[in-house]
Amino acid sequence: MTKKIIYRGAEAEITLSKHMGYTVVQKRRIKKTYRIKNIDDKLRSYRTREEAKLMIEARMHGISTPIIYDVDLLNGVITMEYLRGKRIKDILNRVSEKERKRICNKIGESIARFHNNNIIHGDITTSNMILMDDRIHFIDFGLGEKNSEIEAKGVDLHVLMEAIESTHSKHSKCFEYVLEGYRREYRGNPEHVINKIDEIVKRGRYR
Amino acid sequence: MICLGVEGTAHTIGIGIVEDIRGKCKVLSNVIKIYRPKKGGIHPREAANHHAEYVADLIKESIKKSGVNFDDVDLISFSKGPGLGPCLRTAATAARALSLSLDKPIVGVNHCVAHLEIGRGTLAGCKDPVLLYTSGANTQVIAFAEGKYRVFGETLDIGIGNCLDKFGRTIGLDFPCGPKIEDFAKNGKQYLDLPYSIKGMDLAFSGLLTAAEQYYKNGEKVEDICYSIQETTFAALTEVTERAMAHTDKYEVLLGGGVAANKRLQDMVNTMAKERGARFFVPSKDLCIDNGAMIAWLGLLMYKSGVRMSIEETVIDQYFRTDMVDVSWRD
Numbered sequence: 001m002t003k004k005i006i007y008r009g010a011e012a013e014i015t016l017s018k019h020m021g022y023t024v025v026q027k028r029r030i031k032k033t034y035r036i037k038n039i040d041d042k043l044r045s046y047r048t049r050e051e052a053k054l055m056i057e058a059r060m061h062g063i064s065t066p067i068i069y070d071v072d073l074l075n076g077v078i079t080m081e082y083l084r085g086k087r088i089k090d091i092l093n094r095v096s097e098k099e100r101k102r103i104c105n106k107i108g109e110s111i112a113r114f115h116n117n118n119i120i121h122g123d124i125t126t127s128n129m130i131l132m133d134d135r136i137h138f139i140d141f142g143l144g145e146k147n148s149e150i151e152a153k154g155v156d157l158h159v160l161m162e163a164i165e166s167t168h169s170k171h172s173k174c175f176e177y178v179l180e181g182y183r184r185e186y187r188g189n190p191e192h193v194i195n196k197i198d199e200i201v202k203r204g205r206y207r
Numbered sequence: 208m209i210c211l212g213v214e215g216t217a218h219t220i221g222i223g224i225v226e227d228i229r230g231k232c233k234v235l236s237n238v239i240k241i242y243r244p245k246k247g248g249i250h251p252r253e254a255a256n257h258h259a260e261y262v263a264d265l266i267k268e269s270i271k272k273s274g275v276n277f278d279d280v281d282l283i284s285f286s287k288g289p290g291l292g293p294c295l296r297t298a299a300t301a302a303r304a305l306s307l308s309l310d311k312p313i314v315g316v317n318h319c320v321a322h323l324e325i326g327r328g329t330l331a332g333c334k335d336p337v338l339l340y341t342s343g344a345n346t347q348v349i350a351f352a353e354g355k356y357r358v359f360g361e362t363l364d365i366g367i368g369n370c371l372d373k374f375g376r377t378i379g380l381d382f383p384c385g386p387k388i389e390d391f392a393k394n395g396k397q398y399l400d401l402p403y404s405i406k407g408m409d410l411a412f413s414g415l416l417t418a419a420e421q422y423y424k425n426g427e428k429v430e431d432i433c434y435s436i437q438e439t440t441f442a443a444l445t446e447v448t449e450r451a452m453a454h455t456d457k458y459e460v461l462l463g464g465g466v467a468a469n470k471r472l473q474d475m476v477n478t479m480a481k482e483r484g485a486r487f488f489v490p491s492k493d494l495c496i497d498n499g500a501m502i503a504w505l506g507l508l509m510y511k512s513g514v515r516m517s518i519e520e521t522v523i524d525q526y527f528r529t530d531m532v533d534v535s536w537r538d
């Protein structure tokens with residue numbers, strides 16, 4: 001089986017591979033020799049399981065994520081669908097304002113669906129969204145968790161706001177469009193979550 | 208240019224004198240005196256009294272050891288924050304008195320940034336590191352990004368040093384407990400499960416502390432508990448440091464703070480760095496712990512870049528955050 005590394009992060013490497021004749025993506029949590037085996041095994045297996053669970057749950061609630069073909073807890077590998085689409089990060093600055101608004105609205109609707117089901121993605125950036133067949137697919141749930149708190153949802157949106165400010169700074173209305181979609185789809189009072197964003201900004205942490 | 212720095216954020220009152228040699232830091236003298244509480248944790252007022260008692264003698268000693276005179280000193284700097292109010296005020300008062308009596312300029316500096324700059328100033332090849340800063344009160348991962356020193360990860364509850372000290376006190380050790388826990392850990396054999404708490408790039412230690420104390424009450428071996436505490440907390444520290452390195456695309460890592468003296472922590476971060484193809488740096492112990500030389504060096508960098516402060520502007524700030532610093536001395 002041939003493997004091609006397409007991305008290497010701090011925790012995992014992403015490879016292209018073959019699975020039952022299909023091209024698939026494998027996310028492999030790398031062994032870390034700085035920590036003892038006991039801790040390393042436990043963390044890699046736990047995180048792999050949690051990530052797969054979140055992806056499956058998100059999909060059940062109508063959010064597009066890659067289809068999972070296999071989960072290997074022993075080796076910390078998730079084998080999933082290879083999305084032949086484009087990263088939102090790479091296209092958002094190039095499309096028309098009208099199309100940008102439509103895409104951002106959809107992003108906001110999807111995030112609201114996450115939050116309606118108390119799923120916190122943990123790293124919502126435009127690099128972690130792939131547009132394929134006019135659907136926005138979310139990837140990399142490695143920092144995700146289940147959490148019903150308004151605070152956690154606010155932080156989740158704040159991460160995206162910061163990502164948009166740094167990568168799509170010329171298109172200042174993007175985040176407003178996202179919130180438009182969010183307001184439409186969020187069950188409960190979306191303003192409670194949106195007000196949290198200001199509060200988080202005032203704490204002055206991070207970038 | 209020669210600068211005298213006064214450190215006094217917490218336990219330590221320190222005076223350091225440094226000289227700028229073509230952009231690198233030469234430490235001429237670096238003397239400290241540490242307040243050690245007889246019982247329990249640090250008492251801010253008692254620590255401040257301790258600092259007031261020793262600061263004048265330390266200033267004299269630092270001048271004597273440095274081989275320069277008061278006249279040769281071009282600048283006074285002091286730790287403006289973050290830290291304990293009474294301690295900060297005592298150190299700042301001493302610095303102001305020096306500045307006025309010697310008629311030399313004065314600048315106040317950020318303590319956390321000083322830990323990073325002393326590494327850059329004294330270690331060859333250390334140019335743009337991610338700093339893992341681990342001490343009693345502070346646990347932060349700091350790096351330079353978009354014109355500022357930014358905190359990429361930090362503790363959400365207690366500092367790692369504080370966690371070690373608290374556990375140490377539970378088992379009857381004296382401050383500082385870190386080195387004794389390190390010794391115990393060397394003889395630990397069995398790993399006991401402890402909470403490993405990372406949220407994004409942030410950390411938490413209080414849950415682990417409670418669990419460790421519970422093991423002690425249940426009669427588990429002290430060696431095994433110390434081993435498990437070190438293995439768990441240090442792995443988490445190393446992991447967030449690696450994430451910050453990946454995120455900022457940097458290939459240098461620097462340790463700072465009192466806990467950086469721990470050999471096991473050094474080992475882990477060094478291993479991580481090697482596997483990433485990154486360079487690992489740790490300053491000598493006297494420059495890792497709280498000290499006046501790092502305060503002097505940062506003061507000097509700021510002054511050279513044009514920062515000036517009137518006496519009225521030399522107020523302390525207990526909550527002076529790393530990312531509040533206007534970095535005028537780097538591109």
